[in-house]
Amino acid sequence: MNTEPRYRIHAVAEMTGVPAPTLRAWERRYGIPRPGRSESAYRLYSDTDVSEVRQLVQLQTRGLAPSEAARLLLEGGPMPAEPPPLTLATPAPLPGVTDQALARILDAVMAYDQGQLEREVRAALYLGTPMEVYEGVLAPALREVGLRWERGALDVAGEHLASRVVAGALGELTGTLTRASSGPRVVLACVEEDQHDLPLYGVALAVLEARHRPVILGQRTPPSAVAATVARLEPVAIGLSMTVPLAPGLEAGALFRAYGEASGGRPWFVGGAASTAVVHEIRAAGGHPISTPSDMRRALENAHRRRE
């Protein structure tokens, strides 16, 4: 495999579905992946690094903690057995099919063709389990749209079109699956002032895979709204998403203490790109920083086993 460093971190995030902050955190905490540096000190990843990141993800979907998965890869030990079938089982997608679906979705976005985009997104929903489609096609599509928008290759209207169509399809999918589920409830919300509720759908799919029932409160949810929902619905856990840094005037320590109180002793988790900067405040308030929807699924399954 090619060991020449050549991909920037956002390209690797796009290829593997692992967000850039998580790639940096894995490197810092576990020593893997092992990127080189460009002349201007950017991280540069080789094909071998990309393959190792994919293997790390694979091992985690088999139930290993990131630290264990990294140790196994670094030591080159025997790999664990395949995982049991997923709860929402459908046939695994054929290799390459999800990449093609992703490319067609991006073409439709670039052409501002709403009808075509809706057809492509809906067609993608049949390519695997909801989580596979979310992690393999829809989340990477949203991240790529974000990158193109940042680079000026797509204007804000294209970005809004993509978000709206993907949110619509994910909303229907999670709504249908939630109506058919009867497990213990898990409340999902964006932290105060955060409007990025798209990640909540991915977390909701993970909650469903763990045989729990998601209750999505959505954008900009203050601690008082979480507290009221907790009192009414008695969920077993709370998941908060934080994509952008807190608005001026909001102090992380005080805000997370309020979410901790709102959770009433239940486990509560905080994920999202901006949450990595406030892990200390989250932990100090009794919360659990978390990276991916799959981590949430495992955390709920473990908590459920402990309750039984």
Ligand code: B12
């Ligand atoms: C879509 C989008 C919007 C939409 C949101 C639509 C919606 N309903 O969600 C709209 C138009 C509303 C929006 C608004 C803004 N946005 Co915006 N947005 C994006 C965009 C393009 C995609 C976000 C997304 O959905 N990504 C896909 C998701 C699925 O991936 P993800 O975020 O990595 O989440 C994964 C994990 O982090 C994890 N996760 C996340 N939360 C949780 C929670 C739990 C419990 C768990 C387990 C896991 C987990 O799971 C997810 C799935 O794998 C990004 C670009 C980007 N590069 O991400 C910018 C981006 C996030 N936005 C940005 C900004 C600045 C804004 C605005 C301030 C812009 C403005 N000037 O008005 C406003 C902000 C408002 C606010 N207060 O929230 C910046 C943030 C930069 C920063 N660090 O500050 C970004 C990065 C774009 C950029 N480079 O400038 N945005």
